[in-house]
Amino acid sequence: MIGAVDIGGTKIAVGMIDESGRVRSRLESPTEPERGYASALERITAMLREAARRAECEITGIGIGSTGPLHPMTGEFGNVNFFPAWEGENPVRDLEQRFQVRVAMENDADAAALGEAGWGAGRNKSRLIYVTVGTGIGGGVLLDGRVYRGVRDSHPEIGHHLIDPSGPACVCGFHGCWESLAAGPAMVSWLQSIAPDYPYLSGLTAKRICELACQGDPLARKTVERETYYLGLGLANLVTLFSPDAIVLGGSVMKSASLFLDGIRKLVRESCKLVPFEQMEISLASLGDDSNLIGAARVWHYRFGATGGSGAQ
Numbered sequence: 266m267i268g269a270v271d272i273g274g275t276k277i278a279v280g281m282i283d284e285s286g287r288v289r290s291r292l293e294s295p296t297e298p299e300r301g302y303a304s305a306l307e308r309i310t311a312m313l314r315e316a317a318r319r320a321e322c323e324i325t326g327i328g329i330g331s332t333g334p335l336h337p338m339t340g341e342f343g344n345v346n347f348f349p350a351w352e353g354e355n356p357v358r359d360l361e362q363r364f365q366v367r368v369a370m371e372n373d374a375d376a377a378a379l380g381e382a383g384w385g386a387g388r389n390k391s392r393l394i395y396v397t398v399g400t401g402i403g404g405g406v407l408l409d410g411r412v413y414r415g416v417r418d419s420h421p422e423i424g425h426h427l428i429d430p431s432g433p434a435c436v437c438g439f440h441g442c443w444e445s446l447a448a449g450p451a452m453v454s455w456l457q458s459i460a461p462d463y464p465y466l467s468g469l470t471a472k473r474i475c476e477l478a479c480q481g482d483p484l485a486r487k488t489v490e491r492e493t494y495y496l497g498l499g500l501a502n503l504v505t506l507f508s509p510d511a512i513v514l515g516g517s518v519m520k521s522a523s524l525f526l527d528g529i530r531k532l533v534r535e536s537c538k539l540v541p542f543e544q545m546e547i548s549l550a551s552l553g554d555d556s557n558l559i560g561a562a563r564v565w566h567y568r569f570g571a572t573g574g575s576g577a578q
């Protein structure tokens with residue numbers, strides 16, 4: 266049984282995941298990075314012990330998926346937006362010492378990609394791109410079953426490939442990145458910009474816009490149409506660049522995927538004619554709300570388990 270740890274900007278989830286990728290127990294805590302790394306480590310340790318007790322099992326290994334940047338091979342955090350003070354801390358080494366088992370860590374999008382490839386919608390797809398669309402856009406690229414890594418094991422930032430140089434400012438300092446045009450908050454800010462008097466603006470979210478679109482609200486429908494276009498453009502770029510077997514879509518915005526999927530597929534059909542797009546699947550993540558947590562466990566299997574391709578790095 267693998268102890269899984271999913272470290273995000275707002276919460277840390279911990280669980281016991283069995284060999285079929287099922288969640289056997291689960292706990293979570295707010296990340297509260299301002300309390301310091303030592304506090305987070307204590308909480309993770311306590312939650313792992315409690316999760317093992319609840320699942321009535323021994324922890325045989327620990328997998329971590331975390332918001333990055335991080336160094337997957339050394340286990341160190343880089344300069345993470347949400348907890349810059351944790352830079353250089355090493356949860357892999359620390360949990361190995363505490364639990365006396367092997368520990369592996371990956372960027373959370375790579376972890377989710379591995380989870381979907383191992384136990385979810387991406388099974389048997391060796392060239393797989395996982396894309397998560399929520400407050401940002403992230404993703405993991407698996408080529409021939411292996412996590413694609415850049416120079417110095419860096420994680421490619423697919424959410425920041427450029428779609429429109431005249432587009433909105435992005436958190437990365439550039440303009441018109443995919444994320445700045447098609448992540449959930451982009452739907453809200455665009456609607457706000459075209460209709461400052463829109464009656465539902467207060468507390469508006471991407472989810473609410475999708476609900477309003479389903480109810481026939483014309484401005485919400487227009488926003489969904491625009492979202493479909495920009496999501497589709499980014500995905501079409503990935504199809505043309507990688508010609509993968511499958512793209513698996515997850516994240517909170519994709520809970521409303523039925524509004525976007527037909528339009529996305531149409532755009533891919535029209536714009537990816539130089540690659541065999543018809544052989545490629547665009548599907549939805551199937552591991553649900555725990556995809557990051559389940560993916561974290563898969564990180565351990567990928568690095569150390571028999572199913573992971575013999576110690577694949």
Ligand SMILES: [Zn+2]
Nearest residue numbers: 425435437442
């Ligand atoms: Zn950007």
